[in-house]
Amino acid sequence: MTMNELAERYVKLTLAVGQHHDYYIDAYYGPEAWREQDKQPLGELLQLGENLHADLAKIDATNHEKSRHEFLTIQTESVLFFIKHLQGEQFSFDEESKALYDAISPTIDESEFDQALAELDDLLPGDGPLNQRMAVFSKQFEIPKDKLDTVFRAAIKESRQRTRQFIDLPTQENFTLEYVTDKVWSGYNWYKGNSFSLIQMNTDFPITIDRAIDLASHEGYPGHHVFNSLMEKHLVNANGWIEYSVYPLFSPMSLLAEGSANYGIDVAFPEHERIAFEKEVLFPLAGLDSSKVDLYYAVQAVRSKLSYIDNVVAKRYLDGQIDKQTAQQMLMKYALSSEQKALQRIGFIEQNRAYVINYNLGQDIVRDYVEQLSKGNAEKRWQVFSELLAYPKTASMMRH
Structure with missing residues (x-):
């Protein structure tokens, strides 16, 4: 055997x-x-x-x-x-x-979220509920629909070039980009094999300028498309390890896939480089005023402290501790979602259940693993990161 x-x-x-x-x-x-x-x-x-x-x-x-x-x-x-x-x-x-x-989300007290909301209260102009003020503030950073494709392709081109500098991608790797509606997710990568992906972007809701790089990196480079391409290249084709030819969505592989795709955004675009690229390239392509970009990213930095609210809401809702209406209200308060966006997120939770932990907890586990081994060296960070994609580890394997 x-x-x-x-x-x-x-x-x-x-x-x-x-x-x-x-x-x-x-x-x-x-x-x-x-x-x-x-x-x-x-x-x-x-x-x-x-x-x-x-x-x-x-x-x-x-x-x-x-x-x-x-x-x-x-x-x-x-x-x-x-x-x-x-x-x-x-x-x-x-x-x-x-x-x-292969992981359990930490228990987070709501007081931590309340502290972040207090910081946002100082940053966001206007009066009224924070989620409404966030909606008004974010509206000035929305990409017009007729410029979405131009902006996304520019973001993908840049993320691809940055990734290629450090990762030896298969020469034939490529993707098709489509725009879809009526989905519970914002973007999706359907990997087809032979280093080819179908990347779909959901346009149900307006897309803000920061999401261009987020989605380009997460779904494409150095995210899902690169992860699957490297597994196919190194493990299936080179080693003959056929188990990596199948990707069950509800499995430890997804914590690494989502976590690395989220962390990979920061690997490809360190904060100062990202802001510079968006100011100089993406904002003009989208026809947006870049004068408030620093305030925008200050708001996003505080907002990132609220990411674990998804896990808290999903756990309470799926364990029967709160009903759907309460879950929606919590997302509107702490995720600063609109009523419709909160319902979409609940739809995602109902469909995918505990999968939500893979985005934030997965990102933190991958970041801790890579940063510990790379010790702050940017080139070493890329090396450790690409090795993790090519030779995957589960959460517990990254922690021992």
């Missing part, structure tokens, strides 16, 4: 579970024949998964394959948990996030 044989069983098991859930399989570029299997009952899949987990425990991995073995074991445990979830078993938010993503 070899690691490759166990990896093949894992891929087939994961694909079979995907037949019971419409978007469990986020990406797959392995043998097409493996996807074309008859739908099996969840009880049978659970037994197959338990057998696989037991056989993985019998393997004494060599030094070369220790991290491979650990990653595959943790991923298999998440598949087993997801099968139980599909069978209707009930779990708490923290149990779910630990089992699916």
Whole structure:
């Protein structure tokens, strides 16, 4: 029994579970024949998964394959948990996030959020509810719809050039950019294999100028597109580690994917370089006044202190501690969302549940890991970061 044989069983098991859930399989570029299997009952899949987990425990991995073995074991445990979830078993938010993503979000007191709101109260002009003042303030930084594509393509071009300076990307890598509506997310990368992605941007709500670089980096470079391309290049094609050809959305791989995509924004665009590029390039392309850009980023810096409110609201809502209306009110107060935007976010929580921890907690775990190893050296930061994308680790693997 070899690691490759166990990896093949894992891929087939994961694909079979995907037949019971419409978007469990986020990406797959392995043998097409493996996807074309008859739908099996969840009880049978659970037994197959338990057998696989037991056989993985019998393997004494060599030094070369220790991290491979650990990653595959943790991923298999998440598949087993997801099968139980599909069978209707009930779990708490923290149990779910630990089992699916190998991490638990910290407990945050609302007083920390209140402190950030007090800072924003001083920064934002006008009177009335903070979320309304934020909406008025942000409106002057919205990208006109007829300039969205121009601004996004300029942001993607710059993020791609910056990434290519430090990461050896496959020569054929490319993407298609589309604009869509009626989604619970703001952007999405659909990785198709052979270093090609479909990147979709949701235009349901106005998009502010800072989101151009956020989405270009997160969905593209050095985010999801680069992450998947490097895994395919180094692990699937070079090493023959077929387990990396399948990406189950609700798995520890997503904490790394979302966390690295968020942290990668700062790697590609250190704050002073980002502000300069937006002032000199993106603001003019969008036809926006750049005179208030420093105030805008001061506001964004304080607003970032509120990011964990998603986790707090999701945990309380999914654990039945608060109802939908209270969840909406909390998001309007602490995420400074409009009524409609808060409802969209609740829709995301209902659809993806504990997945919300991957963005903020994932970012913090990846940042801590990379910064600890790179010790503030910018070039070393890129090196550690790209190695993490090419040879993925789960949250617990990054912490030991």
